[in-house]
Amino acid sequence: MKTQSPDRPARVNVAAAAGRLGVLTPGLGAVATTFMAGVESIRRGYSKPIGSLTQMATIRLGRRTEKRAPLIREFIPLAGLDDLVFGAWDPVADDALTAARKAGVLEAADLDRVADFLATIKPMPAVFDNHYVTRITGPNVKAGKTKRDLAEQLRQDIREFKVKHNLERVVIVWCASTEIFIAPGPSHETLDAFEKAMDANDETIAPSMLYAWAAIMEGAPFANGAPNLSVDIPALVQLAHDRGVPISGKDFKTGQTWMKTVIAPGLKARMLGLRGWYSTNILGNRDGEVLDDPASFKTKEASKLSVLQGILQPEIYPDLYKDFAHVVRINYYPPRGDNKEGWDNIDIVGWMNYPMQIKINFLCRDSILAAPIVLDLALFSDFAQRAGMKGLQEWLSFYYKSPMAAAGLQPEHDLFIQQTKLKNTLRHLMGEEQVTHLGLEYDP
Numbered sequence: 424m425k426t427q428s429p430d431r432p433a434r435v436n437v438a439a440a441a442g443r444l445g446v447l448t449p450g451l452g453a454v455a456t457t458f459m460a461g462v463e464s465i466r467r468g469y470s471k472p473i474g475s476l477t478q479m480a481t482i483r484l485g486r487r488t489e490k491r492a493p494l495i496r497e498f499i500p501l502a503g504l505d506d507l508v509f510g511a512w513d514p515v516a517d518d519a520l521t522a523a524r525k526a527g528v529l530e531a532a533d534l535d536r537v538a539d540f541l542a543t544i545k546p547m548p549a550v551f552d553n554h555y556v557t558r559i560t561g562p563n564v565k566a567g568k569t570k571r572d573l574a575e576q577l578r579q580d581i582r583e584f585k586v587k588h589n590l591e592r593v594v595i596v597w598c599a600s601t602e603i604f605i606a607p608g609p610s611h612e613t614l615d616a617f618e619k620a621m622d623a624n625d626e627t628i629a630p631s632m633l634y635a636w637a638a639i640m641e642g643a644p645f646a647n648g649a650p651n652l653s654v655d656i657p658a659l660v661q662l663a664h665d666r667g668v669p670i671s672g673k674d675f676k677t678g679q680t681w682m683k684t685v686i687a688p689g690l691k692a693r694m695l696g697l698r699g700w701y702s703t704n705i706l707g708n709r710d711g712e713v714l715d716d717p718a719s720f721k722t723k724e725a726s727k728l729s730v731l732q733g734i735l736q737p738e739i740y741p742d743l744y745k746d747f748a749h750v751v752r753i754n755y756y757p758p759r760g761d762n763k764e765g766w767d768n769i770d771i772v773g774w775m776n777y778p779m780q781i782k783i784n785f786l787c788r789d790s791i792l793a794a795p796i797v798l799d800l801a802l803f804s805d806f807a808q809r810a811g812m813k814g815l816q817e818w819l820s821f822y823y824k825s826p827m828a829a830a831g832l833q834p835e836h837d838l839f840i841q842q843t844k845l846k847n848t849l850r851h852l853m854g855e856e857q858v859t860h861l862g863l864e865y866d867p
């Protein structure tokens with residue numbers, strides 16, 4: 424029986440997480456304020472970072488017999504929570520405390536403990552245009568003759584934020600509203616076309632793309648928490664690669680879709696068929712209000728629908744998954760606030776074609792699920808940059824409903840494959856062998 428580990432891959436040279444890390448969020452709404460309040464609450468010792476892999480998860484290294492399973496944050500050099508400094512842009516001028524109170528996610532007692540801290544976070548004027556998000560109005564917006572002017576102002580903001588807070592590095596996580604659906608087109612193909620379109624105030628260039636462009640130009644990793652195209656266009660993917668800036672997206676994987684990416688791999692693993700999956704939910708927060716606009720909902724719907732096809736592969740398993748019905752509804756229902764309730768009815772098929780049903784009733788809290796994702800994306804994106812990882816970070820698919828994939832490839836949706844990919848990427852970068860789960864018995 425083999426006892427020694429085979430040769431390990433060479434460890435990548437990862438720069439230390441020295442100094443302070445700025446985390447900037449376009450959008451200072453429910454998700455962003457819950458994230459910031461949570462980090463401060465953890466720093467003050469009032470809560471634990473529940474839901475965060477970077478803070479709580481371990482990673483197995485080597486063979487089971489070696490019994491090595493450190494915390495991820497002790498295995499890789501990540502920025503510490505004490506080194507994080509927050510900032511935001513929002514067309515609504517409320518500071519983070521006021522915004523958090525309005526969002527109604529956290530109880531007054533929890534906000535009171537960090538109120539002094541949240542009150543100091545005031546949003547910078549946003550690049551905002553009602554054409555792309557119809558249900559929000561706010562006075563705190565930038566003025567500029569062209570979209571490029573506006574994007575240049577964002578770059579200036581990033582530079583000033585860095586100097587003002589004495590930061591070593593900055594990452595940007597999109598936590599702003601879902602924009603209307605925009606199909607990828609010629610203006611998104613090349614950097615040249617994109618920049619010309621910015622100069623020409625072309626309608627196909629949405630604010631979220633300007634933030635992404637500004638971030639990449641300033642060397643700040645960009646993670647996209649909404650389903651908008653944003654950084655998911657060839658021009659910006661290429662720019663990020665050329666400038667050595669990690670990017671990832673799209674749409675935080677929380678609630679119902681997360682559950683789908685847990686259940687669907689289970690059905691497929693057992694070769695059980697699917698006739699239909701009906702998902703509906705009610706929510707009453709501002710995100711729900713924005714998604715009440717059919718144009719914004721279309722962007723979200725596309726993101727939510729792609730998941731099952733990707734996991735079940737009907738083209739390979741037509742007997743099991745050809746032509747299943749998949750319906751997703753989001754209903755804006757104000758009394759629920761951020762406490763969404765989702766119902767799933769899943770019609771499955773077993774041995775000799777006998778039908779069965781699974782019902783899921785998930786009473787979740789959207790922003791409570793999203794906040795640790797923001798934290799992990801900020802820390803992992805910063806780590807990726809220090810490890811020399813350029814452009815699209817597919818190993819962060821774990822966090823997204825609609826993961827970006829390299830050109831010509833299908834995104835991976837299965838949560839468990841995504842988790843393996845994430846952990847194996849960390850092992851690889853740190854010079855540890857991949858875990859294959861092969862037993863120890865076979866020794867040729």
Ligand SMILES: NC(=O)c1ccc[n+]([C@@H]2O[C@H](COP(=O)([O-])OP(=O)(O)OC[C@H]3O[C@@H](n4cnc5c(N)ncnc54)[C@H](O)[C@@H]3O)[C@@H](O)[C@H]2O)c1
Binds near residue numbers: 451452455550793
């Ligand atoms: N909560 C979740 O579980 C979850 C999951 C996946 C994706 N998301 C996405 O995350 C985003 C934030 O969700 P939320 O619940 O915090 O919404 P929210 O409405 O509470 O906050 C969004 C904020 O973005 C601001 N905003 C809009 N356009 C902007 C712009 N161009 N620049 C800067 N700020 C802008 C709005 O004024 C608002 O304050 C949404 O796009 C949502 O779809 C949330």
